[in-house]
Amino acid sequence: MSPATAPRIAIIDYRMGNLRSVQKGFEHAGVEGVTVTDSPAEASAADGIVLPGVGAFRDAAYNLRESGLWELVCERVAAGTPFLGICLGMQLLADVGLEDGEWEGLGIVGGRCERLPAGVKIPHIGWNTVSYPRTSPLFDGIDEQSTFYFVHSYHLMPSDPSVIIGSAEYGVTFAAAVQAGEAAFAVQFHPEKSSATGLHLLGNFGRIVKERA
Amino acid sequence: MLTKRVIPCLDCHEGRVVKGVNFVDLVDAGDPVELAAFYDAEGADELVFLDITASHEERPSMLDVAARTSEEVFIPYTVGGGMRSAADIRAMLSAGADKISLNSAAVRDPELITHTSRIYGSQCIVVAIDARRVAGSVERWEVFINGGRINTGLDAVEWARRAADLGAGEVLLTSMDRDGTNEGFDLPLTRAVTREVTIPVIASGGAGELEHFAEVVIEADADAVLAASTLHFGRFRVRDIKAHMAGHGIPIRLVEVAEEARSPVTSEWRVR
Numbered sequence: 001m002s003p004a005t006a007p008r009i010a011i012i013d014y015r016m017g018n019l020r021s022v023q024k025g026f027e028h029a030g031v032e033g034v035t036v037t038d039s040p041a042e043a044s045a046a047d048g049i050v051l052p053g054v055g056a057f058r059d060a061a062y063n064l065r066e067s068g069l070w071e072l073v074c075e076r077v078a079a080g081t082p083f084l085g086i087c088l089g090m091q092l093l094a095d096v097g098l099e100d101g102e103w104e105g106l107g108i109v110g111g112r113c114e115r116l117p118a119g120v121k122i123p124h125i126g127w128n129t130v131s132y133p134r135t136s137p138l139f140d141g142i143d144e145q146s147t148f149y150f151v152h153s154y155h156l157m158p159s160d161p162s163v164i165i166g167s168a169e170y171g172v173t174f175a176a177a178v179q180a181g182e183a184a185f186a187v188q189f190h191p192e193k194s195s196a197t198g199l200h201l202l203g204n205f206g207r208i209v210k211e212r213a
Numbered sequence: 214m215l216t217k218r219v220i221p222c223l224d225c226h227e228g229r230v231v232k233g234v235n236f237v238d239l240v241d242a243g244d245p246v247e248l249a250a251f252y253d254a255e256g257a258d259e260l261v262f263l264d265i266t267a268s269h270e271e272r273p274s275m276l277d278v279a280a281r282t283s284e285e286v287f288i289p290y291t292v293g294g295g296m297r298s299a300a301d302i303r304a305m306l307s308a309g310a311d312k313i314s315l316n317s318a319a320v321r322d323p324e325l326i327t328h329t330s331r332i333y334g335s336q337c338i339v340v341a342i343d344a345r346r347v348a349g350s351v352e353r354w355e356v357f358i359n360g361g362r363i364n365t366g367l368d369a370v371e372w373a374r375r376a377a378d379l380g381a382g383e384v385l386l387t388s389m390d391r392d393g394t395n396e397g398f399d400l401p402l403t404r405a406v407t408r409e410v411t412i413p414v415i416a417s418g419g420a421g422e423l424e425h426f427a428e429v430v431i432e433a434d435a436d437a438v439l440a441a442s443t444l445h446f447g448r449f450r451v452r453d454i455k456a457h458m459a460g461h462g463i464p465i466r467l468v469e470v471a472e473e474a475r476s477p478v479t480s481e482w483r484v485r
Binding site for chain 2: 018020021024025028054055056121122123124125126127128129147149151152153169170190192193194195196197198199
């Protein structure tokens with residue numbers, strides 16, 4: 001495949017954490033053409049978009065708006081461009097985030113982002129098993145009850161539970177992964193920190209991008 | 214279900230993994246990144262890199278280790294040793310570390326825990342506590358800093374609670390009495406701390422038999438277990454520890470690993 005036609009994946013850099021391991025994770029999974037960019041124009045031309053992120057909901061929403069990447073993400077997802085949100089990049093899909101106040105989210109997956117319930121150790125740190133309420137190409141070839149690495153204190157509560165493609169238990173059953181429409185995905189865990197299983201998932205996303213490019 | 218974690222610890226000196234006692238007779242155990250990739254393949258759940266010299270001069274080599282690890286290893290890793298300021302912590306996180314372990318610096322400047330956990334999130338601030346039982350006492354331990362050389366007089370259990378209140382996301386608890394003894398983790402110490410805090414506690418120091426790893430989880434409620442030399446020098450493999458823990462009904466992330474695996478630990482140990 002010539003470079004001109006090879007599908008390209010843009011990892012969006014909006015100053016919310018280190019993105020090197022996400023990029024390297026894709027490389028190790030055999031996915032080519034993955035770049036890190038903070039340019040809406042560059043991201044707009046990509047065949048797939050990845051929104052990672054670690055940190056506070058409010059800061060993330062602010063940075064996305066300031067950089068013009070907010071509109072870009074909404075437009076591309078609406079146009080059917082494959083999308084993968086990771087951790088905070090999943091929580092931001094909610095209508096509203098309830099971390100240190102009440103903040104507007106991207107609204108791509110309706111619902112709220114709330115704190116994990118009291119009674120368990122917060123943050124939820126470690127490897128947790130994920131079960132599949134329904135099948136999704138994102139988990140192709142990954143056994144149900146596989147473990148992924150989580151680090152978070154908040155979780156996305158979709159208003160439409162049918163978007164949930166992966167669920168986990170931690171004090172409550174919560175959405176570990178969602179799929180909206182055919183190609184918008186998001187995971188609460190960190191595939192780039194989930195060893196071979198996580199790299200497999202990144203490879204699946206790369207394949208989805210390729211199929212739709 | 215959340216699983217209990219098995220965490221290999223890599224003590225580093227001048228950018229190499231070493232094993233020694235009280236900083237003397239350091240034995241070279243290889244390249245940290247190579248060893249880290251090996252432990253990822255072996256099923257380790259996380260890694261800890263500790264700069265045992267903990268000096269400012271060493272930080273460039275630890276930044277290099279952190280950066281190289283982020284490109285080769287796809288499990289979370291913590292870096293500790295020698296970081297004293299928010300700027301030090303920022304540099305290490307930017308290099309790719311998932312978490313920072315603070316020991317002496319946290320005792321000297323507790324505000325550092327609050328400040329950095331607010332900026333980067335409590336999940337990436339681990340407070341490491343080196344604790345030694347007070348002679349003659351049954352259930353009292355004191356916090357030592359500077360690689361175990363200075364007794365702060367602080368009560369270890371109280372310090373753990375305070376660190377958690379200040380914003381630490383995890384406690385890495387090392388029993389100085391048990392470290393290097395192979396007699397097993399300090400169960401009363403670990404239990405005292407896990408009862409006191411609501412953040413995860415990583416038990417460290419003393420593991421010598423497979424039984425010890427299951428014991429500290431079941432009897433002292435540890436969230437994770439740390440092991441160093443028993444792994445590097447081939448006493449056990451990560452999968453042996455995990456299989457043993459799973460055999461005791463402990464939730465564990467079991468992964469398929471190669472039957473035969475050759476540790477990259479330097480075969481000819483060099484005594485410095």
